[in-house]
Amino acid sequence: MSFEKIKKNFGFGCMRLKMVDDKVDYAEFNRMIDAFIDAGFNYFDTAHGYINGKSEIAIGECLSARYDREDFVLANKLSAWCFEKEEDIVPLFESQLEICGVEYFDFYLFHCINRDTYPKYKACNAFEIVKKLKEQGKIKHIAMSFHDTADFLDMVLTEQPYIEAVQLQINYLDYDDPGVQRKACYDVAVKHGKKVIVMEPVKGGALVNLPDKAAQELDKLGGGSYASYALRYAASFPEVFMVLSGMNTTEMMQDNINTFTDFVPLNAEEIAVTDRVREIIREVRQVPCTKCRYCTEVCPQNIQIPDIFEIYNSVLAAKVSVKNAKPLLPKENTPADCIKCGKCEKNCPQNIEIRQHLEKIAKW
Numbered sequence: 100m101s102f103e104k105i106k107k108n109f110g111f112g113c114m115r116l117k118m119v120d121d122k123v124d125y126a127e128f129n130r131m132i133d134a135f136i137d138a139g140f141n142y143f144d145t146a147h148g149y150i151n152g153k154s155e156i157a158i159g160e161c162l163s164a165r166y167d168r169e170d171f172v173l174a175n176k177l178s179a180w181c182f183e184k185e186e187d188i189v190p191l192f193e194s195q196l197e198i199c200g201v202e203y204f205d206f207y208l209f210h211c212i213n214r215d216t217y218p219k220y221k222a223c224n225a226f227e228i229v230k231k232l233k234e235q236g237k238i239k240h241i242a243m244s245f246h247d248t249a250d251f252l253d254m255v256l257t258e259q260p261y262i263e264a265v266q267l268q269i270n271y272l273d274y275d276d277p278g279v280q281r282k283a284c285y286d287v288a289v290k291h292g293k294k295v296i297v298m299e300p301v302k303g304g305a306l307v308n309l310p311d312k313a314a315q316e317l318d319k320l321g322g323g324s325y326a327s328y329a330l331r332y333a334a335s336f337p338e339v340f341m342v343l344s345g346m347n348t349t350e351m352m353q354d355n356i357n358t359f360t361d362f363v364p365l366n367a368e369e370i371a372v373t374d375r376v377r378e379i380i381r382e383v384r385q386v387p388c389t390k391c392r393y394c395t396e397v398c399p400q401n402i403q404i405p406d407i408f409e410i411y412n413s414v415l416a417a418k419v420s421v422k423n424a425k426p427l428l429p430k431e432n433t434p435a436d437c438i439k440c441g442k443c444e445k446n447c448p449q450n451i452e453i454r455q456h457l458e459k460i461a462k463w
Contacts, residue, residue, distance in 0.1 A: 179219050185225075188224075316375050
Protein backbone atom coordinates (compact mmCIF):
# COMPACT_ATOMS: atom_id res chain seq x y z
CA MET A 100 0.00 0.00 0.00
CA SER A 101 1.45 3.35 -1.02
CA PHE A 102 0.65 6.66 0.64
CA GLU A 103 2.64 8.61 -1.92
CA LYS A 104 2.58 12.10 -0.40
CA ILE A 105 3.98 11.09 2.99
CA LYS A 106 7.65 11.98 3.23
CA LYS A 107 8.60 10.44 6.60
CA ASN A 108 7.05 8.29 9.32
CA PHE A 109 6.57 11.00 11.95
CA GLY A 110 3.39 13.09 12.26
CA PHE A 111 2.37 16.29 14.04
CA GLY A 112 -0.59 15.55 16.32
CA CYS A 113 -2.54 18.78 16.82
CA MET A 114 -4.50 17.82 19.93
CA ARG A 115 -2.25 19.51 22.49
CA LEU A 116 -1.18 22.80 20.91
CA LYS A 117 0.19 25.49 23.20
CA MET A 118 -2.54 27.75 24.57
CA VAL A 119 -2.37 31.34 25.79
CA ASP A 120 -5.49 32.80 27.43
CA ASP A 121 -7.60 29.94 26.09
CA LYS A 122 -6.40 30.58 22.53
CA VAL A 123 -3.92 28.62 20.41
CA ASP A 124 -0.54 30.35 20.45
CA TYR A 125 -0.35 31.00 16.72
CA ALA A 126 3.19 32.38 16.86
CA GLU A 127 4.47 29.18 18.45
CA PHE A 128 2.35 26.98 16.17
CA ASN A 129 3.73 28.78 13.09
CA ARG A 130 7.29 28.23 14.31
CA MET A 131 6.59 24.56 14.90
CA ILE A 132 4.98 24.08 11.49
CA ASP A 133 7.92 25.77 9.78
CA ALA A 134 10.46 23.67 11.69
CA PHE A 135 8.50 20.49 10.97
CA ILE A 136 8.23 21.09 7.22
CA ASP A 137 11.79 22.44 6.92
CA ALA A 138 13.03 19.18 8.45
CA GLY A 139 11.26 17.18 5.73
CA PHE A 140 8.11 16.08 7.57
CA ASN A 141 4.60 16.80 6.30
CA TYR A 142 1.86 14.76 8.10
CA PHE A 143 -0.58 16.72 10.32
CA ASP A 144 -3.41 15.18 12.35
CA THR A 145 -6.46 16.96 13.78
CA ALA A 146 -10.12 16.35 14.66
CA HIS A 147 -13.24 18.47 14.95
CA GLY A 148 -13.32 18.26 18.74
CA TYR A 149 -9.64 18.87 19.43
CA ILE A 150 -9.22 21.87 21.74
CA ASN A 151 -12.97 22.52 21.44
CA GLY A 152 -12.68 23.11 17.69
CA LYS A 153 -9.65 25.39 17.91
CA SER A 154 -7.26 22.83 16.45
CA GLU A 155 -9.02 22.82 13.06
CA ILE A 156 -9.18 26.62 13.04
CA ALA A 157 -5.46 26.81 13.77
CA ILE A 158 -4.75 24.35 10.94
CA GLY A 159 -6.64 26.60 8.54
CA GLU A 160 -4.99 29.82 9.65
CA CYS A 161 -1.44 28.64 10.34
CA LEU A 162 -0.92 25.73 7.91
CA SER A 163 -3.32 25.90 4.94
CA ALA A 164 -3.11 29.69 4.64
CA ARG A 165 0.69 29.64 4.58
CA TYR A 166 1.61 26.54 2.56
CA ASP A 167 0.59 25.08 -0.78
CA ARG A 168 -1.78 22.12 -0.44
CA GLU A 169 0.73 19.70 -1.94
CA ASP A 170 3.24 20.62 0.77
CA PHE A 171 1.38 18.82 3.55
CA VAL A 172 -0.67 15.72 4.32
CA LEU A 173 -3.73 16.39 6.49
CA ALA A 174 -5.69 13.81 8.47
CA ASN A 175 -9.05 14.64 10.05
CA LYS A 176 -11.77 12.59 11.70
CA LEU A 177 -15.49 11.91 11.87
CA SER A 178 -16.30 11.82 15.59
CA ALA A 179 -19.46 10.04 16.73
CA TRP A 180 -20.20 12.73 19.32
CA CYS A 181 -20.20 15.47 16.65
CA PHE A 182 -23.32 14.27 14.83
CA GLU A 183 -26.71 12.88 15.82
CA LYS A 184 -28.24 11.62 12.57
CA GLU A 185 -27.28 10.66 9.02
CA GLU A 186 -28.20 14.08 7.63
CA ASP A 187 -25.62 15.75 9.90
CA ILE A 188 -22.57 13.99 8.48
CA VAL A 189 -22.03 15.67 5.10
CA PRO A 190 -22.59 19.21 6.45
CA LEU A 191 -20.17 18.43 9.28
CA PHE A 192 -17.60 17.13 6.80
CA GLU A 193 -17.99 20.17 4.53
CA SER A 194 -17.57 22.48 7.51
CA GLN A 195 -14.36 20.66 8.44
CA LEU A 196 -12.99 21.23 4.94
CA GLU A 197 -13.91 24.91 5.13
CA ILE A 198 -12.48 25.46 8.60
CA CYS A 199 -9.23 23.71 7.67
CA GLY A 200 -9.02 25.69 4.44
CA VAL A 201 -8.67 22.66 2.17
CA GLU A 202 -10.62 21.00 -0.65
CA TYR A 203 -9.84 17.44 0.44
CA PHE A 204 -8.41 15.44 3.33
CA ASP A 205 -5.55 13.04 2.64
CA PHE A 206 -6.80 10.79 5.44
CA TYR A 207 -10.26 10.77 7.00
CA LEU A 208 -10.71 8.54 10.04
CA PHE A 209 -13.73 7.11 11.78
CA HIS A 210 -12.84 8.40 15.21
CA CYS A 211 -12.59 6.21 18.31
CA ILE A 212 -14.28 3.06 17.01
CA ASN A 213 -15.44 0.84 19.87
CA ARG A 214 -18.50 -1.17 20.92
CA ASP A 215 -20.36 1.99 21.87
CA THR A 216 -19.63 4.13 18.81
CA TYR A 217 -19.62 1.52 16.03
CA PRO A 218 -23.41 0.91 16.08
CA LYS A 219 -24.00 4.65 15.74
CA TYR A 220 -21.71 4.90 12.72
CA LYS A 221 -23.60 2.00 11.12
CA ALA A 222 -27.06 3.28 12.02
CA CYS A 223 -26.24 6.70 10.54
CA ASN A 224 -24.87 5.14 7.34
CA ALA A 225 -21.52 6.81 8.02
CA PHE A 226 -19.43 4.18 6.27
CA GLU A 227 -21.31 4.48 2.98
CA ILE A 228 -21.30 8.29 3.17
CA VAL A 229 -17.54 8.44 3.69
CA LYS A 230 -16.97 6.03 0.79
CA LYS A 231 -19.00 8.35 -1.47
CA LEU A 232 -16.94 11.34 -0.29
CA LYS A 233 -13.84 9.44 -1.30
CA GLU A 234 -15.34 8.70 -4.73
CA GLN A 235 -15.90 12.44 -5.10
CA GLY A 236 -12.20 13.08 -4.46
CA LYS A 237 -12.76 14.82 -1.13
CA ILE A 238 -10.96 12.04 0.75
CA LYS A 239 -7.84 10.26 -0.47
CA HIS A 240 -7.60 7.48 2.13
CA ILE A 241 -10.12 6.10 4.66
CA ALA A 242 -8.87 4.98 8.05
CA MET A 243 -10.08 4.62 11.62
CA SER A 244 -8.82 5.09 15.15
CA PHE A 245 -9.63 2.16 17.38
CA HIS A 246 -10.08 1.65 21.13
CA ASP A 247 -11.38 -1.82 21.90
CA THR A 248 -10.46 -5.52 21.88
CA ALA A 249 -8.76 -7.47 19.13
CA ASP A 250 -11.78 -9.65 18.38
CA PHE A 251 -13.92 -6.55 17.88
CA LEU A 252 -11.30 -5.04 15.56
CA ASP A 253 -11.31 -8.27 13.57
CA MET A 254 -15.09 -7.99 13.15
CA VAL A 255 -14.97 -4.32 12.10
CA LEU A 256 -12.25 -4.90 9.50
CA THR A 257 -14.15 -7.89 8.16
CA GLU A 258 -17.30 -5.79 7.78
CA GLN A 259 -15.46 -2.69 6.48
CA PRO A 260 -12.63 -4.13 4.35
CA TYR A 261 -12.04 -0.88 2.40
CA ILE A 262 -10.54 0.81 5.49
CA GLU A 263 -6.89 1.26 4.58
CA ALA A 264 -5.22 1.96 7.91
CA VAL A 265 -5.87 1.55 11.63
CA GLN A 266 -4.75 4.08 14.23
CA LEU A 267 -3.80 2.32 17.46
CA GLN A 268 -2.42 3.39 20.80
CA ILE A 269 0.97 1.68 20.86
CA ASN A 270 3.61 2.34 23.48
CA TYR A 271 5.93 0.23 25.57
CA LEU A 272 3.70 0.57 28.64
CA ASP A 273 0.48 -0.70 27.02
CA TYR A 274 1.72 -3.03 24.33
CA ASP A 275 1.56 -6.32 26.27
CA ASP A 276 -1.19 -5.27 28.68
CA PRO A 277 -3.97 -7.92 28.38
CA GLY A 278 -6.55 -5.30 29.29
CA VAL A 279 -5.48 -2.96 26.49
CA GLN A 280 -4.72 -5.70 23.92
CA ARG A 281 -2.58 -3.50 21.68
CA LYS A 282 -0.26 -6.30 20.55
CA ALA A 283 -3.29 -8.40 19.64
CA CYS A 284 -4.89 -5.44 17.83
CA TYR A 285 -1.70 -4.78 15.89
CA ASP A 286 -1.61 -8.45 14.87
CA VAL A 287 -5.24 -8.27 13.67
CA ALA A 288 -4.51 -5.16 11.58
CA VAL A 289 -1.54 -6.94 10.00
CA LYS A 290 -3.67 -10.05 9.32
CA HIS A 291 -6.10 -7.88 7.37
CA GLY A 292 -3.28 -6.25 5.42
CA LYS A 293 -3.72 -2.84 7.05
CA LYS A 294 -1.02 -0.32 7.77
CA VAL A 295 -0.86 1.13 11.28
CA ILE A 296 -0.77 4.70 12.57
CA VAL A 297 0.46 5.04 16.15
CA MET A 298 -1.17 7.45 18.59
CA GLU A 299 -0.10 8.11 22.18
CA PRO A 300 3.45 6.73 21.79
CA VAL A 301 4.45 8.55 24.98
CA LYS A 302 1.02 7.95 26.58
CA GLY A 303 0.12 11.59 27.04
CA GLY A 304 3.49 12.36 28.61
CA ALA A 305 3.44 9.45 31.08
CA LEU A 306 6.57 8.00 29.42
CA VAL A 307 8.32 11.34 29.75
CA ASN A 308 7.30 12.28 33.30
CA LEU A 309 8.60 9.04 34.77
CA PRO A 310 8.91 7.90 38.37
CA ASP A 311 12.49 8.55 39.49
CA LYS A 312 13.39 4.86 39.62
CA ALA A 313 12.22 4.38 36.05
CA ALA A 314 14.02 7.49 34.83
CA GLN A 315 17.25 6.21 36.34
CA GLU A 316 17.00 3.06 34.23
CA LEU A 317 16.85 5.09 31.00
CA ASP A 318 19.58 7.43 32.21
CA LYS A 319 21.96 4.46 32.37
CA LEU A 320 21.71 4.14 28.58
CA GLY A 321 23.36 7.54 28.27
CA GLY A 322 21.67 8.81 25.16
CA GLY A 323 18.43 10.39 23.98
CA SER A 324 15.46 11.88 25.78
CA TYR A 325 12.86 9.77 27.54
CA ALA A 326 10.45 10.64 24.72
CA SER A 327 12.90 9.42 22.08
CA TYR A 328 12.94 5.88 23.51
CA ALA A 329 9.13 5.75 23.46
CA LEU A 330 8.91 7.10 19.90
CA ARG A 331 11.59 4.73 18.61
CA TYR A 332 9.78 1.81 20.26
CA ALA A 333 6.52 2.66 18.51
CA ALA A 334 8.16 3.23 15.13
CA SER A 335 10.06 -0.07 15.21
CA PHE A 336 7.08 -2.24 14.21
CA PRO A 337 7.24 -3.14 10.50
CA GLU A 338 3.63 -2.28 9.59
CA VAL A 339 3.71 1.12 11.34
CA PHE A 340 3.92 3.84 8.68
CA MET A 341 3.19 6.83 10.92
CA VAL A 342 3.87 7.77 14.56
CA LEU A 343 1.99 10.79 15.89
CA SER A 344 3.24 13.05 18.65
CA GLY A 345 1.07 15.71 20.28
CA MET A 346 3.66 18.46 20.55
CA ASN A 347 3.10 21.92 22.02
CA THR A 348 6.52 23.60 22.07
CA THR A 349 9.29 24.12 19.54
CA GLU A 350 11.74 22.45 21.95
CA MET A 351 9.58 19.33 22.16
CA MET A 352 9.26 19.29 18.39
CA GLN A 353 12.98 19.65 17.84
CA ASP A 354 13.70 16.72 20.15
CA ASN A 355 11.21 14.57 18.23
CA ILE A 356 12.58 15.70 14.87
CA ASN A 357 16.07 14.68 16.03
CA THR A 358 14.69 11.23 16.84
CA PHE A 359 13.21 10.69 13.38
CA THR A 360 15.67 12.51 11.12
CA ASP A 361 18.09 9.58 11.19
CA PHE A 362 15.77 7.00 12.71
CA VAL A 363 17.30 3.98 14.47
CA PRO A 364 15.07 1.25 15.95
CA LEU A 365 15.62 0.24 19.56
CA ASN A 366 18.36 -2.33 20.07
CA ALA A 367 18.12 -5.35 22.37
CA GLU A 368 19.63 -3.53 25.35
CA GLU A 369 17.24 -0.60 25.00
CA ILE A 370 14.23 -2.90 24.69
CA ALA A 371 15.29 -4.68 27.88
CA VAL A 372 15.45 -1.32 29.67
CA THR A 373 11.99 -0.30 28.46
CA ASP A 374 10.75 -3.64 29.81
CA ARG A 375 12.16 -2.73 33.23
CA VAL A 376 10.70 0.76 33.06
CA ARG A 377 7.30 -0.72 32.25
CA GLU A 378 7.35 -2.88 35.36
CA ILE A 379 8.40 0.04 37.57
CA ILE A 380 5.57 2.20 36.27
CA ARG A 381 3.07 -0.60 36.79
CA GLU A 382 4.19 -0.96 40.38
CA VAL A 383 3.25 2.68 40.91
CA ARG A 384 -0.20 2.06 39.36
CA GLN A 385 -0.81 5.54 38.03
CA VAL A 386 -4.11 6.48 36.38
CA PRO A 387 -3.56 5.78 32.65
CA CYS A 388 -4.91 9.16 31.53
CA THR A 389 -3.50 10.56 28.26
CA LYS A 390 -5.15 14.00 28.63
CA CYS A 391 -7.19 13.66 25.44
CA ARG A 392 -9.97 15.61 27.24
CA TYR A 393 -12.81 13.65 25.68
CA CYS A 394 -14.15 13.36 29.25
CA THR A 395 -14.27 17.11 29.83
CA GLU A 396 -16.28 17.59 26.64
CA VAL A 397 -19.24 15.80 28.22
CA CYS A 398 -18.83 16.49 31.95
CA PRO A 399 -21.91 18.42 33.15
CA GLN A 400 -19.95 19.67 36.18
CA ASN A 401 -17.06 21.00 34.06
CA ILE A 402 -14.54 19.06 36.15
CA GLN A 403 -11.10 19.26 34.55
CA ILE A 404 -10.49 15.56 35.02
CA PRO A 405 -7.14 15.22 33.17
CA ASP A 406 -5.58 18.08 35.17
CA ILE A 407 -6.70 16.48 38.42
CA PHE A 408 -5.35 13.09 37.38
CA GLU A 409 -2.01 14.66 36.45
CA ILE A 410 -1.66 15.97 40.00
CA TYR A 411 -2.82 12.64 41.43
CA ASN A 412 -0.27 10.73 39.34
CA SER A 413 2.51 13.01 40.56
CA VAL A 414 1.64 11.97 44.10
CA LEU A 415 1.52 8.28 43.18
CA ALA A 416 4.93 8.55 41.54
CA ALA A 417 6.30 10.23 44.69
CA LYS A 418 7.14 13.40 42.78
CA VAL A 419 4.82 15.53 44.94
CA SER A 420 3.63 14.97 48.49
CA VAL A 421 -0.08 14.84 49.27
CA LYS A 422 0.39 17.98 51.38
CA ASN A 423 1.94 19.91 48.47
CA ALA A 424 -0.52 18.50 45.96
CA LYS A 425 -3.67 19.67 47.73
CA PRO A 426 -3.19 23.39 46.93
CA LEU A 427 -2.74 22.46 43.24
CA LEU A 428 -6.23 20.99 43.00
CA PRO A 429 -9.01 23.28 41.71
CA LYS A 430 -11.06 25.27 44.23
CA GLU A 431 -14.13 25.08 41.97
CA ASN A 432 -15.45 22.15 39.92
CA THR A 433 -13.61 19.83 42.29
CA PRO A 434 -13.52 16.01 42.39
CA ALA A 435 -16.17 16.19 45.12
CA ASP A 436 -18.54 17.86 42.64
CA CYS A 437 -18.76 14.69 40.55
CA ILE A 438 -22.40 13.56 40.30
CA LYS A 439 -21.38 10.09 39.08
CA CYS A 440 -23.40 10.34 35.86
CA GLY A 441 -20.82 8.20 34.01
CA LYS A 442 -20.78 10.28 30.80
CA CYS A 443 -17.02 10.74 31.12
CA GLU A 444 -16.38 7.00 31.31
CA LYS A 445 -18.41 6.33 28.16
CA ASN A 446 -16.23 8.85 26.32
CA CYS A 447 -12.89 7.68 27.75
CA PRO A 448 -10.79 5.73 25.20
CA GLN A 449 -8.63 4.38 28.05
CA ASN A 450 -11.64 2.82 29.87
CA ILE A 451 -10.62 4.54 33.11
CA GLU A 452 -12.92 4.18 36.10
CA ILE A 453 -13.03 7.95 36.41
CA ARG A 454 -15.77 8.18 39.04
CA GLN A 455 -13.92 5.82 41.35
CA HIS A 456 -10.67 7.77 41.07
CA LEU A 457 -12.39 11.12 41.61
CA GLU A 458 -14.00 9.75 44.75
CA LYS A 459 -10.58 8.68 46.06
CA ILE A 460 -9.07 12.07 45.29
CA ALA A 461 -12.02 13.87 46.91
CA LYS A 462 -11.28 12.02 50.15
CA TRP A 463 -7.98 13.87 50.44
